[in-house]
Amino acid sequence: MSNTIILLCVAIVILLSVLLVYIYRDVKRGEKSDEKTIDPQTKQMQLQAYERLTLLVDRIALPNLISRIAISGISAKDMQLLLVRNIREEFEYNISQQIYVTHDAWNAVKNLKEQNMLVINQFANALPPNATGLDLNKLLLEFLMNNKKGALHEIVSEVLAYEAKTLL
Structure with a gap:
């Protein structure tokens, strides 16, 4: 009799486990379908944010920044201040875009800004x-x-482009 009870308990545990797995899968499928059904207006705002951040990345890329701020006759210290200030202003102008993009995308942009300023200062x-x-x-x-x-x-530009394409 004890063997029968043990087998019955094991069967119930297995049945409950299988049931929980199916319920978990249905919940996950529901979450995925919720992610795919983004409001068209929200999707448009997200795409615009990725576009703006791509432009920001291009504007604070050191080669582009240097060619855009080519002022002759100033000291290295003044050029340093000018380059760093320009990066900060560009970044601050676009800071609100972080609410529309993924955490990873925003961190990539932020890391680019920090790295460029560090390189310039060093x-x-x-x-x-x-x-x-x-x-x-x-x-x-x-x-x-x-x-x-x-x-x-x-x-960073490739990351932004990839994430924007996933929205399409």
């Missing part, structure tokens, strides 16, 4: 006090050509 601080803005720009461009970290903006 190279500017390594230059002698009488260095020019042109010296800083040349040093930064050489770094970008010789270091894979210099292509971070391309990776």
